[in-house]
Amino acid sequence: MILRISPRDDWSRDREAGAIPLDPDGFVHCSDPGTVHLPANRLFHGRADLVLLQVDPDGLPVLWEPGETEDGPWFPHVYGPIPTDAVVAVHEFAPDGAGTFHPLPVL
Template identity: 60%
Template sequence: MILHIVTTAGWPADEITPLDGDEFVHCSDPGTVHLPADRLFAGRTDLLLLEVDPARLGVPLRWEAGSPPIPGGPWFPHVYGPIPASAVVGVHEFPPGPDGTFELPAALAQR
């Protein structure tokens, strides 16, 4: 499974499309989702974590360096096209901890 962060206002939706100016939808895996969450959304309390089944995408998925790339850093799954709602197999609340940073929700960490 791969993971995608959305706001509560952005879900549900028929599909998730790349952000303006991007050619892919940014995603993460369970071990890296805290990195973009902390960098882009620190302290936000209106987030959900979508669990996406890559086999249901119907568009290319590529593992690539982050954006911006971190030398020697982790690679992230990038979805080159829209993610259909039918590919979302789980929706999890994604609140920050008391210090404003994020951890993988317990429901996903137990897998």
């Protein structure tokens, strides 16, 4: 399974449209339980309106690619819209009291 961080309002819109659209850089950014806190803290620090979409990658065009540096963690990037029926679970995703996100146990 891979994870997509989403504001609740975006997930509601995407669910209604039937797919998670591509991000501006041409793919859908995703993570895994051990890395999801890295983009969450960089992009969403302190936000309490997030959910984690647990996505079954079977049949999706997923490539694991480096994040900001070649020697850092690699992330799953989906090179196509993600159909909402590939989302098998939705989890609340809240930061701690200081607004910081942490690695997750395996879901």
